[in-house]
Amino acid sequence: MLLPVLLAPIVAFVGLAQGAKLPVVDLGYGLHQAIGYNGTFDFYNFSNIRYARPPTGSLRFTAPQPPLTNRTVQDGSSGGTCPQSYPVWYLCGLALLSGSITSTASCDAGLIPKPEPTEQEDCLFLDVIVPKQIFPNASAKHATGAPVMVWVYGGGFTFSKMYQDGNPAGLIQRSREEDPSGKGVIYVTFNYRGGAFGFLSGPNVQSNGTANAGLLDQRMALEWVQQYIHLFGGDPKQVTVFGQSAGAGSIMHQITAYAGLKGPAPFQRAILQSPGFEPFPSHWEQDNLLQRYLGLLNVSTIQEARGLPFAALSAANVELVASSPYGTFTFAPTVDGDLVPSLPGNLLAQGNYDTTVQIMTGFNTHETLYFTDPDSTNNSIFLSSITGTFPGIQPSVANYVAETLYPPIFNGSYPYTSFYERAELTLQESAFTCNTFFLQTAAARKLKNPAADYGYRFSVPPAYHGQDVAYTYYNPATAGASVNATIALLMQRALTRFALTGNPNRKGDAPSTVMPVYQDQNQSQGAAAAGKILDLNVTGLTVIADPNDNDRCRWWQKSLYY
Numbered sequence: 266m267l268l269p270v271l272l273a274p275i276v277a278f279v280g281l282a283q284g285a286k287l288p289v290v291d292l293g294y295g296l297h298q299a300i301g302y303n304g305t306f307d308f309y310n311f312s313n314i315r316y317a318r319p320p321t322g323s324l325r326f327t328a329p330q331p332p333l334t335n336r337t338v339q340d341g342s343s344g345g346t347c348p349q350s351y352p353v354w355y356l357c358g359l360a361l362l363s364g365s366i367t368s369t370a371s372c373d374a375g376l377i378p379k380p381e382p383t384e385q386e387d388c389l390f391l392d393v394i395v396p397k398q399i400f401p402n403a404s405a406k407h408a409t410g411a412p413v414m415v416w417v418y419g420g421g422f423t424f425s426k427m428y429q430d431g432n433p434a435g436l437i438q439r440s441r442e443e444d445p446s447g448k449g450v451i452y453v454t455f456n457y458r459g460g461a462f463g464f465l466s467g468p469n470v471q472s473n474g475t476a477n478a479g480l481l482d483q484r485m486a487l488e489w490v491q492q493y494i495h496l497f498g499g500d501p502k503q504v505t506v507f508g509q510s511a512g513a514g515s516i517m518h519q520i521t522a523y524a525g526l527k528g529p530a531p532f533q534r535a536i537l538q539s540p541g542f543e544p545f546p547s548h549w550e551q552d553n554l555l556q557r558y559l560g561l562l563n564v565s566t567i568q569e570a571r572g573l574p575f576a577a578l579s580a581a582n583v584e585l586v587a588s589s590p591y592g593t594f595t596f597a598p599t600v601d602g603d604l605v606p607s608l609p610g611n612l613l614a615q616g617n618y619d620t621t622v623q624i625m626t627g628f629n630t631h632e633t634l635y636f637t638d639p640d641s642t643n644n645s646i647f648l649s650s651i652t653g654t655f656p657g658i659q660p661s662v663a664n665y666v667a668e669t670l671y672p673p674i675f676n677g678s679y680p681y682t683s684f685y686e687r688a689e690l691t692l693q694e695s696a697f698t699c700n701t702f703f704l705q706t707a708a709a710r711k712l713k714n715p716a717a718d719y720g721y722r723f724s725v726p727p728a729y730h731g732q733d734v735a736y737t738y739y740n741p742a743t744a745g746a747s748v749n750a751t752i753a754l755l756m757q758r759a760l761t762r763f764a765l766t767g768n769p770n771r772k773g774d775a776p777s778t779v780m781p782v783y784q785d786q787n788q789s790q791g792a793a794a795a796g797k798i799l800d801l802n803v804t805g806l807t808v809i810a811d812p813n814d815n816d817r818c819r820w821w822q823k824s825l826y827y
Contacts, residue, residue, distance in 0.1 A: 287340075288400060290496050294334045300341040302397070306434040309400060311393040311497070313344030316489040317482065319387035320458065325571045325578075326465055326474035328481045329389060346426040347388035348579045350460045350586035351377055352594055355421070358635030362729075369639060377587055386462065386575055391455035391486055394433055395497045396441070398448045402498035410500025414440075414764050415490055415532065416454040417483060419510025419731075421594030422464055422542070423586050427454040430509070431738030439754070440761040443771075450764055451499045453490055457482035457515075459596065461558050461582040465567075466599040467551030473567045476551075476601035483515055484522070484604075487531040505534040505764035509734055511597075513540035513626075517700060518598050521609045524617035534623040534717075534767060536760060538737070539632055539730060540700040544608050545599040547657040547827050554595065558585055590653040591638040592692050610700070610822040613707035623717035623767050624708040625760075626701040628813070630728035633693040641688035644673055650688060654695070657827040666691070666826075670817055680812075697730070699818035702811065705796070709785040717767045718783045720798035720811065721759070725752055752801055778806045 287299040288309060299309040317329035324330060357372035366372070399411045414436070418425045433452040440449035457463060463479025470476050491501045508516050517540045519530055545551055555567075561581035564570050570578065589595040598605055612618050640646055644667060651663045658666075671691050672679070681687040701720060708718040723733045735744070737760065739753035759769035759780060769780045780799040796814035800807045 289338060290403070292493055292496065294332055296336060296338045298338050298340045303434070306438060307398070308394050308396045308434075308437060310341075311395065312341030313339075313390040314341065314393065315339075315389065316391050316455065316486050317389040320389065320462075320478070320482075321386045321575075323571060325386070325462070326470065326478060326567055328475040328478060329485045331485075341390075341392075344383075344390045345385040345388040345456075346381065346383045347456050347458050348384050348386070348460060348462055348582060349378075349380070349424040349426075350583045351424055352421070352589035353377065353587050354589065354591045354638075355594075355636075362635055374587055377583065380579065380583075384579070388456045388458070389482060389486075390427075391453060391489065392427055393494075393497050394437065394452040395499075396437060396449050396451070399451060399498040403496050410495055410503065411448055411451050411498055412440075412503040412505065412764050413451045413453060413490060413494055413499045413501075414761075415487065415504060415506045416452070417457075417506060417508030417512035417515050418454070419508065419512040419514075419539075419541070420459065422479065422511045422514075422596050422598070423460040423594050425459075427456050430734050432740055432743070433738065435740035436738060436757055436761065439757040440765065443758055443761050444765055450761065451494065451497060453494070455483075455486040457486065460586055461578070461596065464596040464598065465555055465558065466545070466601060467548050467555055469552055469555055470567060471601065477518075477598050477604050480515060480518055480522075480598055480604060483519065484531070487519065491531045502533065503764075504532040505536060506532040507536035507538070507737075507760065507764075509538040509737070510541050510731065511594075513537035514542035514700070515598070516540070517542070517609045517704065518605060520622050520704075521612040521618040522604055524606045524612055525619050526617075530619040530622055532622065534625070534764060536625045536627070536763060537701070537704060538627045538733060539629055539697050540626070540704070541632075541697045542700075543593055543597040543654065543696065544824070544827075545597055550656050551599050553656075554585075558582070561585060591650065592633065592636045592696070593654055608824050610703045611824055613703045614822055616707070616711050618707070620708075620711040622708075623763075624704055625719045625721075625763050625769060626704050627721045627723055627733065628698045628701050629730055629733060630722060630724045631689070631693075632697045632730045633689050634727065634729040636692055636696075636730065637685060637689040639685070641685050643684060647671075647673075647684065647688055647691075651691070654692070655826040662825055670820060694813070694817055695821050698813045699821045702796075702813035702818045703822055705783045705811065706785045706814075709783050719763070719769055719780045720783050721780055722798055722800045722809070722812075723756075724800050724802040725749055726803070749803055752803065755806075756801060777808065779808070781808055783811070 289298040297314050300312045301310050315332045318332050356376040360366040437449050458479045466476035494501050506516055516535050516537050586595050648667050671687050675682045681690050705720050735748050736753040736756045763769040781797040784795050796811035798811050800809045
């Protein structure tokens with residue numbers, strides 16, 4: 266979720282040779298030509314492939330629709346990014362980290378960036394990056410397709426875009442090094458709607474639209490990969506979806522989609538880095554958010570909102586998200602009775618998800634270092650933050666969180682020694698790290714291949730949320746000095762090995778560097794074997810007990826806060 270350089274656009278691909286001989290893929294509904302060939306890393310870039318119809322006019326706030334037929338050759342030179350919106354507290358935290366401001370006194374709406382020229386509703390595009398050696402497989406009758414890695418970006422479900430997180434050249438190169446054939450993987454990423462455009466919900470939305478439209482965008486993009494990736498030389502039966510923060514939270518929802526009752530997920534493996542989202546199970550909360558948005562637009566129905574100019578819808582979205590309470594983003598996936606029949610933690614606990622998906626999770630030591638209100642200095646503020654994050658929580662339950670789950674005891678007997686650290690841990694566990702525990706224990710119990718369930722902790726100082734993205738997208742030629750090359754290469758190799766084989770480890774690795782198969786206490790032969798993960802640190806690699814294997818996370822999974 267962290268922008269590596271504060272809100273600066275990232276040039277995703279450089280040195281792409283242009284030419285009329287670039288390959289064209291026939292998708293049936295359209296013809297798409299590669300926009301360029303990267304001679305340095307030897308791959309084609311098929312950019313801005315339309316995977317859904319423009320969600321404009323009558324299609325606003327509804328599920329995505331398949332693209333219309335257009336047989337004119339498209340080269341991806343035109344496309345768009347979905348509307349962006351940012352909480353002021355989030356921009357403030359980034360600015361303080363970067364040193365562009367020195368005090369929270371400078372934290373106001375002036376930090377919100379102006380809309381970029383590429384922002385538009387017509388934004389449902391994807392990119393396919395294909396190593397040249399793989400591409401001939403698309404036309405070979407008996408060729409084996411290449412594994413595919415599909416990136417789902419984070420951004421609090423309100424901002425970011427498919428090329429924001431970096432250039433996949435380093436990741437592709439690492440996959441070649443780990444692939445005995447030397448071909449590596451195909452890389453795919455896509456845009457999806459966020460904020461009010463993708464995550465309005467509740468009964469009043471569903472009566473005249475679709476809740477969780479952003480998740481449905483993702484689903485359509487992933488189903489596009491299943492249907493068309495063979496045309497690029499890929500194997501739809503070897504798809505690994507990976508993402509960070511809201512991207513990983515999205516993957517969590519895709520694994521548990523429809524409670525696993527509508528067939529397998531459109532992928533076989535999943536890497537979830539810092540999976541995060543704010544749970545919105547209450548219809549009251551959902552409808553209250555809708556009414557606030559409609560009020561800013563000065564209309565009373567979704568149908569009226571569909572008739573307004575895009576600029577008005579975007580401005581209201583920006584205003585609504587800007588005022589998000591500390592540590593929240595206002596919008597997130599919601600329980601809708603269909604795609605999301607219950608909170609993912611509940612579905613995982615009940616075994617109601619696609620149990621064939623192989624799982625690998627990761628989290629950072631200090632996920633919420635800059636998500637936590639710096640004014641968290643007493644019990645009153647702590648309780649206020651709990652009710653702000655969980656508006657429907659009952660007073661007795663909020664008091665239980667404050668007095669029993671995270672009591673104000675700072676003598677070292679709990680994983681915090683101050684009011685601030687207590688608030689930081691509460692947000693970290695409830696929004697991010699307990700999600701990895703839910704996934705790991707569910708997979709350990711239900712996976713048909715129990716040897717494909719792994720986890721790690723990213724502890725490279727300061728190990729705050731989003732720091733690991735630069736490691737996932739590490740490229741020696743362009744990486745900054747702040748990235749530890751040894752850890753970055755190790756991490757990329759583990760990610761690509763998992764995508765290639767379902768196992769992040771290499772035969773012959775030293776025992777101390779092996780990421781252990783995760784085991785649940787209920788199915789392990791002893792507590793000593795349960796909940797083990799690999800810690801990635803500059804001081805070395807260590808197998809540790811999962812710190813999220815605790816009673817606090819077990820309580821959060823019960824969803825007693827609504």
